Amino acid sequence: DYCPGGYMPVSIGQTIGPDDRYQIIRKLGWGHFSTVWLCEDLAESQAYYAIKIVKSANNFKTVALDEIKLLKCAKEKDHDAIGYDKIVLFLDYFTATSLYGDHLCLTFELMGPSLLNLIIQSNYQGLEQEGVKNIIKQILLGLMYLHEKCRIVHTDIKPENILIAVKEPYIRNMVDHVNRFNELGVQMPKTYVNAMGWNEAVELYDQSHEEASSSNIYTNRLDPRMTSCPNKTYLNDFSKAIKSKFENRSLSPLFVDPGIQVKIADLGNSCWENHHFAEVIQTLQYRALEVIIESEYSFPADIWSVACLAFELSTGDFLFNPQATDHLSCPEDHLGLIWELLDGLPPYIALSGRKSSEYFTSSGSLKRISSENMKIWKVEDVLVDKYQWKRVDAILLADFIESLIEPDQDLRATASTALTKKWLDAVDNQ
Numbered sequence: 001d002y003c004p005g006g007y008m009p010v011s012i013g014q015t016i017g018p019d020d021r022y023q024i025i026r027k028l029g030w031g032h033f034s035t036v037w038l039c040e041d042l043a044e045s046q047a048y049y050a051i052k053i054v055k056s057a058n059n060f061k062t063v064a065l066d067e068i069k070l071l072k073c074a075k076e077k078d079h080d081a082i083g084y085d086k087i088v089l090f091l092d093y094f095t096a097t098s099l100y101g102d103h104l105c106l107t108f109e110l111m112g113p114s115l116l117n118l119i120i121q122s123n124y125q126g127l128e129q130e131g132v133k134n135i136i137k138q139i140l141l142g143l144m145y146l147h148e149k150c151r152i153v154h155t156d157i158k159p160e161n162i163l164i165a166v167k168e169p170y171i172r173n174m175v176d177h178v179n180r181f182n183e184l185g186v187q188m189p190k191t192y193v194n195a196m197g198w199n200e201a202v203e204l205y206d207q208s209h210e211e212a213s214s215s216n217i218y219t220n221r222l223d224p225r226m227t228s229c230p231n232k233t234y235l236n237d238f239s240k241a242i243k244s245k246f247e248n249r250s251l252s253p254l255f256v257d258p259g260i261q262v263k264i265a266d267l268g269n270s271c272w273e274n275h276h277f278a279e280v281i282q283t284l285q286y287r288a289l290e291v292i293i294e295s296e297y298s299f300p301a302d303i304w305s306v307a308c309l310a311f312e313l314s315t316g317d318f319l320f321n322p323q324a325t326d327h328l329s330c331p332e333d334h335l336g337l338i339w340e341l342l343d344g345l346p347p348y349i350a351l352s353g354r355k356s357s358e359y360f361t362s363s364g365s366l367k368r369i370s371s372e373n374m375k376i377w378k379v380e381d382v383l384v385d386k387y388q389w390k391r392v393d394a395i396l397l398a399d400f401i402e403s404l405i406e407p408d409q410d411l412r413a414t415a416s417t418a419l420t421k422k423w424l425d426a427v428d429n430q
């Protein structure tokens with residue numbers, strides 16, 4: 001993907017932006033459209049930002065220009081509204097030119113790891129309920145602002161897109177890591193820094209406790225550039241070198257402040273209430289019923305994803321993890337899972353989508369899954385039977401989740417009404 005039309009080649013220490021204002025410190029992440037870098041603002045002391053550098057091909061530019069419009073709306077609509085501060089703040093944008101073309105660069109407030117990192121840290125066991133409630137409440141406040149004030153549908157609520165706010169010590173620690181790597185004399189060829197980034201180098205340390213082999217890291221990272229990185233032996237040696245440096249010189253791993261504040265990130269797939277960019281939206285596991293059957297979608301689709309997130313943060317598992325099998329397509333399996341969890345679907349909803357006749361009979365039962373092959377298993381019982389929750393706790397979370405995956409969008413909880421559910425009682429306002 002480092003090619004004309006692709007990612008911008010970036011080296012640590014390089015400056016970009018108007019008057020070479022921003023200096024690249026380390027890579028923070030990447031997506032299909034962009035790489036994201038920690039930068040120091042040289043015009044202001046101790047100011048750090050996340051800069052998203054978009055691929056240079058025209059189609060990526062077009063998408064990024066739409067993202068900028070959505071971000072500007074979220075930034076300017078109503079500073080004083082509730083939930084405004086639950087959206088990662090967009091600051092500015094500019095164009096940078098590389099040998100691969102012109103790249104739009106978007107500057108954001110600097111955030112830390114995502115909720116996915118938290119879930120992984122929990123060893124896929126889930127977090128304490130107090131923490132989950134606190135996080136979900138903040139996401140709902142952010143969605144209340146996006147939906148009610150900005151009229152924006154996020155369309156991609158999932159753990160990766162909820163970022164944890166970081167405080168000064170974390171940022172200093174992160175910058176310090178780079179300096180200490182340098183002091184320790186760890187050699188990272190430029191191309192390698194691009195391919196992996198400092199973040200992953202630090203993760204190598206975190207994972208060394210689990211004896212994660214570097215080949216694991218090599219294949220598990222979904223970074224498209226990794227698959228074309230030819231030198232596996234080098235990676236192995238490199239990971240060993242890093243591990244021993246950490247062990248010998250007690251370089252501490254990065255930490256996240258426990259008083260977690262979270263914000264919604266990545267408006268890269270978002271759309272306006274009355275101007276959609278795609279018919280099918282959302283990441284599979286978080287996809288709403290109306291999107292699966294290709295009925296109309298709007299704000300309620302985001303609310304469905306919040307239910308999936310609340311379950312996942314609580315248990316470490318997906319609420320729905322559909323798979324294609326020999327007999328069933330992925331959407332059919334998905335509809336079967338929803339059917340089992342909700343004890344059926346009302347026919348007027350099941351039959352309301354453009355794809356309904358592909359999956360449902362004219363009376364609204366699933367075409368290719370017979371009722372004998374379905375096991376009705378409501379959220380409350382799943383929590384008790386599979387996760388050994390106390391019934392009283394299960395009832396509260398199940399009630400919350402069910403009102404957010406109500407099949408009829410008109411009856412589904414909104415961001416505002418979800419905030420009044422009993423499960424969220426007694427959570428401090430963030």
Ligand code: ADP
Nearest residue numbers: 029030031032033034036050108110111266268
């Ligand atoms: P894309 O549209 O290419 O998917 P994202 O906006 O999702 O790009 O950003 C890619 C990754 O960069 C994120 O998953 C996250 O790890 C990191 N990232 C994005 N924005 C920030 C930020 N403001 N602060 C810190 N890291 C960020």
Ligand code: MG
Nearest residue numbers: 031032266268
């Ligand atoms: Mg993304």
